[in-house]
Amino acid sequence: MSSRIFLIRHGETEGTRGMQHISTTDHKLSTEGERQVELTREQYVGGGKLIDPKRVSRIYITPRIRDRQTCEILRLGVHQHQHFYDRTTKQTSTTAIPPTTGDIAEATIQITPSLGEWDYGEYEGLTTDQIREKRGQKGLDKEGPWSIWKAGCPGGENPQQVSDRIDELIAEMRELLKSTSASWPGGRIVPHVNEEPRDIVCIGSGQSLAALAMRWAGLPLKCGVRLLIETAGVGILGFEDEDLEQPAIILGRRPVASKFVS
Numbered sequence: 001m002s003s004r005i006f007l008i009r010h011g012e013t014e015g016t017r018g019m020q021h022i023s024t025t026d027h028k029l030s031t032e033g034e035r036q037v038e039l040t041r042e043q044y045v046g047g048g049k050l051i052d053p054k055r056v057s058r059i060y061i062t063p064r065i066r067d068r069q070t071c072e073i074l075r076l077g078v079h080q081h082q083h084f085y086d087r088t089t090k091q092t093s094t095t096a097i098p099p100t101t102g103d104i105a106e107a108t109i110q111i112t113p114s115l116g117e118w119d120y121g122e123y124e125g126l127t128t129d130q131i132r133e134k135r136g137q138k139g140l141d142k143e144g145p146w147s148i149w150k151a152g153c154p155g156g157e158n159p160q161q162v163s164d165r166i167d168e169l170i171a172e173m174r175e176l177l178k179s180t181s182a183s184w185p186g187g188r189i190v191p192h193v194n195e196e197p198r199d200i201v202c203i204g205s206g207q208s209l210a211a212l213a214m215r216w217a218g219l220p221l222k223c224g225v226r227l228l229i230e231t232a233g234v235g236i237l238g239f240e241d242e243d244l245e246q247p248a249i250i251l252g253r254r255p256v257a258s259k260f261v262s
Contacts (some may be wrong), residue, residue: 003199003239004236005202006050006234007213007236007237008202008234008235009209009229009230009233010067010203010204010232011069011232012032013027014030016033017030017032021126022117023124024124025125027066028065029066029073036231037070038073039232040233040234041073041074041075051199051234055199056200057108057200058107058176058200059071059076059108059110060112060201060203061115061202063111063116064205070232071084074203084110084111085108085109085111087111087112088111107201114169115166115204116204117204118157118205120156121153121154121156122153159220163215167215170215170216174244210227213227216247216249217248217249237249238250
C-alpha cells in the first residue's frame with residue numbers, strides 16, 4: 001500500500017452551522033463539533049483502521065483553534081502529550097491528552113499558515129447568498145453567479161495566491177514521501193519495499209482542503225470543481241499504481257481485513 005494523505009476537516013463551529021465563510025475569525029468547536037470529531041476518531045483512527053497511527057509520519061494543522069481542537073480530540077499525538085510546532089513563531093507548545101491505548105502516532109505536528117482557510121477579506125462571516133447579493137448591488141457578476149474559485153475575495157485572497165501557498169505545502173509533502181522511496185525501472189518512484197509507507201494528515205477547513213485536493217491532482221483552482229468535505233469528514237489523496245509521480249484523488253477504498261482476526 002502506497003503512502004496516503006488524509007484530509008480531515010475540523011468539526012462543526014458556530015460559523016459552519018450558519019453556513020458562513022469563516023477564515024480569520026477564530027471560532028472554537030461547538031459541542032456538536034466535538035462529538036463529530038470523537039465519532040471520526042472512533043470509526044477511522046486506530047490500529048487496523050483507515051488512519052493507522054503507527055503509519056503517520058507528519059501532521060499539518062492551521063493556526064486556528066478549531067483545527068488544533070480537532071487534532072487534540074483525534075489524539076494523534078505522542079504518548080500522553082501532543083507537541084505542536086508553530087512554523088511562524090518557531091515555538092513549541094504541548095497539550096496533555098487522555099491516555100492512548102494501542103498504537104500511537106509518533107509524528108511531528110506542524111502549525112502552518114500554508115494550510116490556512118481561504119482569506120475571505122470583505123466577505124468574512126457572510127454566507128454565499130449574502131456575498132452574491134452584495135456583489136449584485138455593485139453591478140458585478142452579470143455573466144454568472146460569484147464563485148470563489150474564479151473571483152476570489154476583495155481584501156482577501158485570490159485563487160492564484162491560494163494556489164501558490166498550497167503548492168508550497170504539496171512540494172514539501174512530496175519531498176517527505178520521496179525520502180523513503182526508491183526508483184524502479186520505467187521511471188516509477190515507489191515506497192521502499194522494506195519500509196512501512198508513511199502517511200500524512202492535514203487538518204483544516206473546507207475550502208483549503210478542497211484547494212489542496214485540486215492542486216494535488218494538478219487542477220487549476222479556476223476550474224471550480226465542487227469538492228465537498230463534511231465537518232469532521234475524511235478525504236484521501238494518494239498515488240496511481242503506487243507511483244509517487246502520479247498523484248491522485250482516491251474516491252473510495254475497500255475495507256481492509258484486520259491482521260488480528262483469529
